[in-house]
Amino acid sequence: MTNKDKPALTTERERFYEKIDKEHLAPLWTVLSDLVTPEPSSACVPHLWQYGPLKRYLLESGGLITAKEAERRVLVLENPGLRGTSKITTSLYAGLQLVLPGEIAPAHRHTQSALRFVMDGANGHTTVDGEKTIMNFGDFVITPPMAWHDHGNQSEEPMVWLDGLDIPMVSLYDASFAETFDQDAQPLSKGTGDSSARFGANMLPVDFNATGLASPIFNYPYARSRESLDVMRRQEEWDPCHGLKLRYINPVDGGFAMPTIGTYLQLLPKGFSTAPYRSTDATIFVVTEGRGLTIIDGQKFDWGPKDIFVVPSWKWVTHVVSDDAVLFSFSDRAAQQKLGYWREDRQHN
Numbered sequence: 607m608t609n610k611d612k613p614a615l616t617t618e619r620e621r622f623y624e625k626i627d628k629e630h631l632a633p634l635w636t637v638l639s640d641l642v643t644p645e646p647s648s649a650c651v652p653h654l655w656q657y658g659p660l661k662r663y664l665l666e667s668g669g670l671i672t673a674k675e676a677e678r679r680v681l682v683l684e685n686p687g688l689r690g691t692s693k694i695t696t697s698l699y700a701g702l703q704l705v706l707p708g709e710i711a712p713a714h715r716h717t718q719s720a721l722r723f724v725m726d727g728a729n730g731h732t733t734v735d736g737e738k739t740i741m742n743f744g745d746f747v748i749t750p751p752m753a754w755h756d757h758g759n760q761s762e763e764p765m766v767w768l769d770g771l772d773i774p775m776v777s778l779y780d781a782s783f784a785e786t787f788d789q790d791a792q793p794l795s796k797g798t799g800d801s802s803a804r805f806g807a808n809m810l811p812v813d814f815n816a817t818g819l820a821s822p823i824f825n826y827p828y829a830r831s832r833e834s835l836d837v838m839r840r841q842e843e844w845d846p847c848h849g850l851k852l853r854y855i856n857p858v859d860g861g862f863a864m865p866t867i868g869t870y871l872q873l874l875p876k877g878f879s880t881a882p883y884r885s886t887d888a889t890i891f892v893v894t895e896g897r898g899l900t901i902i903d904g905q906k907f908d909w910g911p912k913d914i915f916v917v918p919s920w921k922w923v924t925h926v927v928s929d930d931a932v933l934f935s936f937s938d939r940a941a942q943q944k945l946g947y948w949r950e951d952r953q954h955n
């Protein structure tokens with residue numbers, strides 16, 4: 607059924623299609639091969655955004671609108687194959703957010719879950735369901751579905767982070783709810799560090815019962831994840847496709863930190879070239895350290911610190927590393943695995 611040509615369009619058939627069209631009916635056989643493809647076929651294309659221009663435009667936007675007026679002052683990273691849809695991949699949204707010193711991005715909540723990956727600045731903060739956490743470079747911070755969240759910056763420097771949300775997935779299901787809080791900053795009900803003390807020490811409160819699918823830890827500090835990679839590398843055991851790659855987990859069940867989005871941090875040493883790899887989860891990579899180039903479907907993308915690039919579903923990818931590199935990445939793999947769709951393919955022995 608999959609590779610067949612479409613049935614020919616005859617005058618008789620065309621007349622029939624026009625007739626049934628008025629009744630909101632359509633013939634499957636004219637569209638079937640586009641609906642059920644033998645392998646992933648995506649409008650999403652490979653792309654790289656260099657951080658330099660991104661940051662300049664973001665700071666320029668800081669002179670045009672406040673975080674409060676914008677609600678969120680964000681430049682959306684739109685995939686060139688998906689312009690006008692606010693999507694970086696078919697299933698994910700990404701944008702770069704700026705919070706200037708003294709600003710507050712006001713409290714709200716929504717069905718969509720969000721991740722933050724801190725790109726620039728130090729000592730910014732976000733409050734999630736009554737607990738404030740300080741954000742520094744490389745920290746991975748989550749906002750679970752329907753959790754109240756507001757952001758602030760009491761430092762002297764602009765804070766910039768990458769937001770990743772499952773907006774297209776929630777839209778697909780027409781399941782979006784959102785509310786604003788009646789104050790800019792929500793009141794604090796827990797001390798800073800409470801969730802990492804309870805859940806981030808390889809222990810759980812006895813009799814703990816999870817209430818949702820998101821991790822109860824909401825800040826995964828870069829220093830800790832980075833140190834794990836550094837200690838692991840002494841073993842010199844490299845995965846041919848991934849180098850050293852760690853997945854951020856929900857400590858309650860070892861699952862993904864977020865219900866729909868899988869998040870990872872990997873180390874690729876200088877001189878390493880990864881074996882060709884492809885998977886069904888289109889992936890957004892953030893270069894946290896190092897330099898190299900990535901070949902996606904034969905197309906070359908040179909990268910350096912803080913650049914952001916996208917690998918679409920089922921495209922072969924190879925990384926060639928010129929300086930010790932650390933890559934943060936995220937994709938819809940958490941959702942795909944829960945639904946039983948996810949597949950991968952490797953070219954090595």
Ligand code: 1HN
Nearest residue numbers: 678680701703720755769771
């Ligand atoms: C949102 O709530 C944030 O909380 C950022 O920082 C980006 C994009 C679309 C919808 C909600 C945030 C967002 C967003």
